[in-house]
Structures are given as C-alpha cells and as structure tokens.
Amino acid sequence: MHEWALAEAVISSLKEIANREGLKEIREVHLKVGELQQVDEEILLFALSQMRSGKLANTKFILKTSRARFKCRVCGHKWLLKEVKAPDEVKESIHFIPEVAYAYIRCPKCNSPDFEVSSGRGLWILSVRGVK
C-alpha cells in the first residue's frame, strides 16, 4: 500500500528531526493529510504504529485532513475535489502521483487545464512535540 511508503517517509523525517533537535523522545506529531491524494488514514495510522521504534516508540500521531481546493489560473474559478467526478482508476492514479490530476481535471467553468491546487496536496508534518 502507498500509505506504507508515506509512513516510512514520516518516520524517517521524525528520526532526522529528533537527531537534529537533540530530542530524547518524540511524544506527539501532528500531520496534515491532503485530500487530493485520498490517503486511507486508518492504514496510514496503522503503518505509523507498526514502524514506531526508539525515540518514536510512544509517539502519538494526530491527523488532520486538508480539503483539496482548486483555483483556475485563467478565470479564477474555485472548486473542490468533491465536485470532480472521476472514475476509480483515475482516483487511484492521483493517489500515487497527485500531479496526474492535471491530466484529468479541468476548470468546470472555462475548461482550462491551467489551475492550482490551492490546498489539500501531499502529506505534511505540521508540528512535533518532544522531550530534550
């Protein structure tokens, strides 16, 4: 599952952060999960729990979903992912590589493929709480 690859990246980053900041332990991590990638949050949390060790052994992970919003660079129209009707195989492709969305989504108002994902893309570490 792709969620396992994302979890691995998070764990690797947290180990780096712990070493860089001289943390003995990381207690709590807030993650922002972009809706565009349609990450299965349960699987992500499970993967994170399975990969915890050392300074991360007792880390609590808190996920916050960021709604995917688009803005047309041509006409300025704004819309949400839930307004986009895409078949499952397209959603799966976007799940792996979110930029694939540019091949399938167009501005519902002017049909331009030139839009920005103004929020809801990717997975981010928002904050880390640890003990020195």
Next chain:
Amino acid sequence: MYDPRLSIIGERLSGINRIIVVSSGKGGVGKSLIASTISLLLARRGFKVGLLDLDFTSPTTHVVLGVTGMQPSEDRGIVPPTVHGIKYMSLIFYLGERLAPLRGSELSNALLEVLSVTLWGSIDFLMIDMPPGISDLMLDVLKYVRGASFLVVTSPSRMAFETVRKLLLLLKSLKAPVIGVIENMKMDESEYIRREVEALGEIFLGEIHFDRKLEESLGSVSKLLETSFAREVEEIIQRILAYN
C-alpha cells in the same frame, strides 16, 4: 511544515550503484533513444538496470521500448515493472494517452513524489531520461538526486550546442560530475562538436551517425538493437563504464 518526502529519497536511491542522468538542455537530440538504448545494452550485458523517464509532460521512452499493458505493482511503495530486463518507471503508467500540462512547482512535486515512492531495490545502474530545458527539473535533479553523473547529448547543430554549452558550464560550476558528451545524428565529418567539447575540458564520448532505419525500429527492441545506432551506442558504453 515539513515535507517528509525529502527524508526518504536518499533511502530510496541507496541501493543504486550508479545514477546516470541523460540530459541535453535542448529537445529533439535523441536523449530518450540514447537513455533507452543504453539501458537495454547494459541489461544485455548482465547489469541490473532501471530507467526513469522524467519527461513528465512529454514522455517517450515507452514508445522506444514498446511498453503497453503494464502497470507498476504496490508493495509499500511503487515497484516498477520489468520491461525487456529493465525496471521501468514513467508517468505514462498513470497518464495513458493524456497530457498533464504542468508548471514548474508541479513538475517539482511530481519529481519528489516519484523519487519518494518508487522502490528500485538493488540495481547497478539507474538511467534517468531528462526533459529538455535547464529549469526546474534539472535544478531539482541536481538538488535531490545525490551522486548522479551526467551524460550530455547534443546534435551536430550549432544551435543545439549553444544550449548544451550552457548546460555543461552550469554542471561544471556546480561541480556535478559529467561523464562526457555524445554527438548524435551526425551527418557529415565536421569536428566542430568534438573541438568545442574538448575546449570546455569535457570528454567527447563519441558520435552516433544519423540512422534512417531507426524510426522503423521504435517499439521493437529486437529491431532497435540491430540498428547501426545501437552498435554505435554500444561502442560508447565502454567509455561510460570506464568512467568513475
């Protein structure tokens, strides 16, 4: 906010012995054909080879290799399918016939995503086919693909070399390792490219003559490897292997 992808790329590339970035700066000089053919020839020599098509908006290596009806598999990441003995990764698996018009920041995001989720495993060579241009993707490859060396392709055209010269100067200024320059589609005996490359202190790896039968071989690896183009690439491979 911290992007966790940045921490895993090194790990994803750690099983690769040599990463060779086939670049030019100029389009239409044969980068994709050369990257694909070198990959095939290295695989034929028994090396474990990966080929990554980073020309996200106009990928073509799948046309050279005749890739159809394949998909990467998933196993805690994306496992590239094996095509003619090569681990092959391209956005074409997700785009199909569609075009993804991407701006610079989106190209960077796509690159980070591909690098952070693709599981190459243990391989001898990863060949990277670059898009034309010396902009976002080139800068990102220089930033994120540590330890890569550059194989630069030019055509005999002075117009093409004008851009290639700038790329070579950029790579030199950044102390990025350059294996050398290949002159592709040669149609006369001009020494212009060789002289210019050597004047820049770079290695002229060799010339590949324009092959009228090459177009017919696209999509058929057995035909491609029988062309004079492939034979000339084979001669150059020896020099690439000698590069440390």
